[in-house]
């Protein structure tokens with residue numbers, strides 16, 4: 001009799017301990033499950049981003065001038081961009097709906113982009129499933145931490161900016177660095193997105209194959225370097241025949257004199 005009571009008590013105590021153990025651990029298990037799910041969604045989004053988005057928004061979401069805005073950017077997460085655009089919902093909803101529906105027309109905040117943001121969700125005739133769009137939105141939202149670590153204020157204009165004056169002296173140019181700037185390994189100018197270096201291949205802008213030669217004959221009285229410089233800092237001054245005025249107008253402010261000199265040196269080898 002006492003043996004049975006003792007056994008019963010031990011079994012009861014053991015059961016209670018197991019139940020207590022499960023109850024204590026349940027919230028952890030749920031968090032693990034949720035963060036595991038989120039992790040997988042972000043991972044799937046990263047792969048989709050790599051194939052579909054980096055060509056316009058940059059490998060790390062840093063944006064490409066004249067092609068697509070930065071997504072890994074503080075103002076997208078701290079509310080500034082949303083209020084500029086007049087969006088009352090959350091940042092996630094804004095990102096999700098921007099990807100889903102694209103931007104058939106430029107918003108006034110981004111009227112400088114010649115290419116439109118495509119529609120991605122199959123709900124609106126795009127190529128991706130809604131769950132893939134959720135993966136992409138999770139991936140973009142995952143940049144919040146790095147984006148919020150960026151300085152809140154827009155930096156004051158660079159005193160070393162290239163400027164539009166064609167006569168101010170430039171430092172000596174480094175063609176190898178110009179190659180990196182042109183092809184996007186350094187900086188975010190995105191020249192390669194609009195210009196091929198293969199002869200005759202037209203992207204948004206003309207091919208720059210042989211530009212060192214053609215530049216010398218484009219504008220009466222302009223040496224090749226001067227013409228290339230003007231093409232970058234004042235793109236509207238002389239348009240290449242048959243092309244629209246689509247080159248970004250921001251390089252005079254966003255580019256340093258050194259970057260400008262390096263790009264000119266690089267293009268003079270083409």
Ligand code: HEC
Pocket residue numbers: 048049052053054055056057067068069071076081094095096098099103105106107110111113115116117118120136140
């Ligand atoms: C052809 C270039 C192009 C491609 C490809 C592209 N985008 Fe965009 N995207 C844009 C442009 C341009 C805008 C700005 C549109 C506007 O407001 O005029 C934009 C806007 C956005 C916005 C809103 C940002 C803001 O601040 O308004 C998000 C989010 C976005 N894109 C995500 C993506 C994702 C994710 C992909 C890949 C599935 C993608 N984009 C592919 C060009 C592109």
Ligand code: HEC
Pocket residue numbers: 065066067114182189190191192193194195204205206207208211214215218228231232235236238239240243244245246247248251263
């Ligand atoms: C959004 C697309 C776009 C981007 C980005 C872009 N360009 Fe252009 N570029 C054009 C277009 C379109 C033209 C032709 C119209 C004109 O003359 O402005 C052009 C013209 C030029 C010309 C004159 C070519 C000629 O045959 O006379 C040069 C040089 C040039 N770009 C250099 C650059 C460099 C260097 C960069 C990067 C710093 C760059 N472009 C970025 C679109 C672009």
